[in-house]
Amino acid sequence: MLSVKNSPANIRHHRFNNYPMKPWKNGQGSTLEAASSCDQQGNADGRWRVSIALLNENSAYSDFCGYTRSQLMLEGEPVTLTVQQSSGTEQRIVMQPLSLLRFDGGAEVCCDLRAPGVKMFNLMSRDNKTSHVLEALYSADLPARPDSSGEALLIFTLSTNVELQVGQQGYSLGQFDLLEVQQPEGQVICVQSAVGGDVSAIIVRIGGSSSLPLKPDEVSNNLAAKLEQL
Missing domain, CATH: 2.60.120.10 (Jelly Rolls)
Structure with a gap:
């Protein structure tokens, strides 16, 4: 290798065993940071980040207003996510392995676990940058x-x-x-x-092809061969 x-x-090559564990922004959980964007001096610039969120108890997601987020469930028992939009509408979504959810990083999201030990692939990108x-x-x-x-x-x-x-x-x-x-x-x-x-x-x-407008939150329980651009 x-x-x-x-x-x-x-x-x-970022290796899973070497991902540093970091606390969530709101302190209610932890994440393994796989990779993030850097400027020419090698400093994190906040354009995008990939991590594995570790869900071990019911909690609220951190506020990342100004970002688009995608989550793919990797491992664990089903998780119910409650997504509260700024419009006041609420959506309850059941995630299971290979379920995909995309959502506004500024939305209020709470997770309800059946059991600890859930891993979520977590990707976010800053809307006005990439x-x-x-x-x-x-x-x-x-x-x-x-x-x-x-x-x-x-x-x-x-x-x-x-x-x-x-x-x-x-x-x-x-x-x-x-x-x-x-x-x-x-x-x-x-x-x-x-x-x-x-x-x-x-x-x-x-930063691929031109971005499409962010659609309402939706989940795919049967991962398609190609997912729509966020």
């Missing part, structure tokens, strides 16, 4: 070359082992690892094989 220091400067597009990559479709447009391409693995190639460089990713490719356009990126699970990875394009 190749280490980060042997990779080109625009590619970073956007994000999600795509599910199915193991049956491998090998595959994801669209490499945009300012960054993120490959978040769901399978226990995923082999991929970026140019002449090979990478072996474990479950919940993330490969970050900055300025990917023009690079040949191929996900070659995967072990375990029908969905091998989630492909995230940061």
Whole structure:
């Protein structure tokens, strides 16, 4: 397995076992931070962030007004999310593994757990700075070359082992690892094989094609091959 220091400067392999644990903004939970955007000096600039939220008790989500958020349930018993919009409307959504929810980061969201030990893939991007597009990559479709447009391409693995190639460089990713490719356009990126699970990875394009207006909150319990742009 190749280490980060042997990779080109625009590619970073973020390993699940090395994700730092950080408290939620509101202090009601914790998250494993996988990757976040940085400026040219290497300082976090708040444009986007990918993390794994750890849900172990009923709690309220933090307020991230000005961001668009996407959550994909990775593991655990079903979770009921109550989403309160600024318009006053309330929506109750039952999440289960591979359920996807997109919502305004400023909405009031509370989670009601049946059991602790829930993991949620959590992606957010700042509305006035960038956007994000999600795509599910199915193991049956491998090998595959994801669209490499945009300012960054993120490959978040769901399978226990995923082999991929970026140019002449090979990478072996474990479950919940993330490969970050900055300025990917023009690079040949191929996900070659995967072990375990029908969905091998989630492909995230940061700053891809033109963004669509944010639609009302909705959940998909059967992850489509391609998810609408947020």
